[in-house]
Amino acid sequence: MKKAFLICFVLLSFAPLNAFAQKVGGGDLTFTPKNAHSVVFSHQIHVTVKGLKCSGCHYQVFQMTKGSYKMDMSKMTKGDFCGKCHNGQKSFDVKDPKNCDKCHK
Ligand code: HEC
Ligand code: HEC
Ligand code: HEC
Structure with missing residues (x-):
């Protein structure tokens, strides 16, 4: 019985760590x-x-598989893909030369 409690305690105390390690x-x-x-x-x-x-x-902007779309800058600067938000309104603008290296590293 005591052992069961101990096991429960150990499992519970590790649960938050597992949640943290899980990829988003x-x-x-x-x-x-x-x-x-x-x-x-x-x-x-x-x-x-x-x-x-x-x-x-x-699935509005992207499918749930990497590489499902051929993204390129000419589409993004027209508001597709990353450019849907990275347009200077919701987030930094893909067209601004100051921002290129925020994404390209
Ligand atoms: C800001 C946009 C954005 C949000 C929010 C987002 N995703 Fe994604 N997701 C992407 C992009 C971009 C890709 C790659 C699509 C491509 O390459 O065509 C992707 C791909 C994926 C993939 C496939 C990964 C692979 O290796 O093939 C999974 C699974 C996924 N997303 C799950 C989720 C889940 C679950 C959530 C919510 C918790 C979420 N995404 C929220 C943008 C987003
Ligand atoms: C919000 C993130 C983001 C910003 C900001 C951004 N890019 Fe990109 N860029 C991407 C993504 C994502 C791709 C597509 C990668 C792939 O699928 O191969 C790409 C592709 C490219 C390519 C490959 C050829 C093409 O036309 O698609 C070039 C060149 C490029 N970017 C230049 C730039 C320049 C120059 C800037 C600044 C004016 C810039 N990028 C800003 C995300 C960004
Ligand atoms: C649904 C809207 C949305 C889409 C689509 C989106 N982003 Fe973002 N992204 C955001 C927001 C909002 C932020 C936070 C911006 C800020 O704080 O100025 C952000 C921040 C970022 C950052 C900065 C992260 C940091 O270190 O703070 C990068 C890099 C980035 N996005 C790349 C991308 C790329 C690459 C794509 C396309 C594959 C993409 N985003 C698509 C909304 C989006």
């Missing part, structure tokens, strides 16, 4: 365009830190 949504996704530095999209920043809902992006 699709995790970090790295895109590697040919003629630009790579771009890391962080689900954690968008969902946990910025409070965006899954349905804000899935």
